[in-house]
Amino acid sequence: MQGSQVVKAPVEICPLCEGTGWKTVAGNAGSTNDRRVARCDCRLRTRGESLLSAARIPRRYEHCELSNYDTDFPGAHPSLAEGHFIASGFAKKCDPRGDKGLLIIGKIGTGKTHLAVGIIKELIVNRGLACLFYDYRELLKEIQNSYNATVQTTELDVLRPVFDTDVLVLDELGAVKPTEWVWDTVSLILNTRYNDNRTTIITTNFEDQPAAGASGSLSAARAASRGETLGDRIGERMRSRLHEMCRIVSLEGTDFRQKFRNANFR
Numbered sequence: 399m400q401g402s403q404v405v406k407a408p409v410e411i412c413p414l415c416e417g418t419g420w421k422t423v424a425g426n427a428g429s430t431n432d433r434r435v436a437r438c439d440c441r442l443r444t445r446g447e448s449l450l451s452a453a454r455i456p457r458r459y460e461h462c463e464l465s466n467y468d469t470d471f472p473g474a475h476p477s478l479a480e481g482h483f484i485a486s487g488f489a490k491k492c493d494p495r496g497d498k499g500l501l502i503i504g505k506i507g508t509g510k511t512h513l514a515v516g517i518i519k520e521l522i523v524n525r526g527l528a529c530l531f532y533d534y535r536e537l538l539k540e541i542q543n544s545y546n547a548t549v550q551t552t553e554l555d556v557l558r559p560v561f562d563t564d565v566l567v568l569d570e571l572g573a574v575k576p577t578e579w580v581w582d583t584v585s586l587i588l589n590t591r592y593n594d595n596r597t598t599i600i601t602t603n604f605e606d607q608p609a610a611g612a613s614g615s616l617s618a619a620r621a622a623s624r625g626e627t628l629g630d631r632i633g634e635r636m637r638s639r640l641h642e643m644c645r646i647v648s649l650e651g652t653d654f655r656q657k658f659r660n661a662n663f664r
């Protein structure tokens with residue numbers, strides 16, 4: 399820039415931290431010399447805003463909050479209240495470096511994605527954590543696109559955020575079946591996050607039951623007549639890994655949107 403005509407807009411100084419971005423908080427009750435500093439609310443707000451736009455939450459789920467998740471409508475299955483309770487506690491207290499994630503299981507329309515989005519929004523806004531939302535199909539597409547034909551390898555750098563983010567939501571795991579090499583990359587992502595003690599929230603429409611033919615599972619004849627299970631879709635090895643990585647939340651009942659249609663709502 400030429401010249402020296404830089405006009406400085408008056409900056410509003412945050413009264414809490416006087417612009418430093420840090421505020422003092424009391425430590426142990428009663429002790430005056432145990433004072434700690436924490437990020438000031440003003441910084442959390444701007445950090446929250448940029449994290450929120452980086453989280454890739456799809457527009458159609460932007461309205462989803464834990465506070466507008468209804469557990470109390472006529473005929474609501476009790477598992478919704480239980481799921482909401484677990485989700486709220488998780489959003490408040492989870493340690494993204496060590497605590498288990500959540501595996502949210504239920505039929506379509508039971509509010510799995512709503513809860514998952516509600517959780518990460520709170521983690522972002524209230525706790526300043528970096529979170530990322532990925533629809534499973536989108537992730538598979540991105541893995542496919544990251545394949546570099548010239549050097550015949552996957553360029554994992556493109557996927558770095560999926561490995562590194564504090565909390566990853568993987569929505570609708572198992573919705574499609576990827577080719578073997580794409581699945582290898584999905585496994586690598588989930589296993590790396592597990593080994594690095596990072597938290598992953600997964601939703602799936604498939605019942606948490608073994609794959610057909612897995613030991614202890616149904617006879618082939620009975621398996622043929624049942625619906626596909628999570629084990630069928632992702633394999634027993636990954637299903638048992640998810641059990642180590644995640645606490646299970648089951649949402650039961652019918653499609654939430656159906657109740658409005660039936661009640662003649664719009």
Ligand SMILES: Nc1ncnc2c1ncn2[C@@H]1O[C@H](COP(=O)(O)OP(=O)(O)O)[C@@H](O)[C@H]1O
Nearest residue numbers: 466467468505506507508509510511512654655
């Ligand atoms: N208990 C609930 N309270 C409020 N809205 C809900 C509830 N369950 C589902 N919804 C809404 O219904 C729609 C479908 O829910 P969604 O979370 O996408 O279901 P799923 O992921 O289980 O298929 C979304 O718009 C969501 O916000």
Ligand SMILES: [Mg+2]
Nearest residue numbers: 510511569601
């Ligand atoms: Mg969903």
Ligand SMILES: [Zn+2]
Nearest residue numbers: 412415438440
């Ligand atoms: Zn401040």
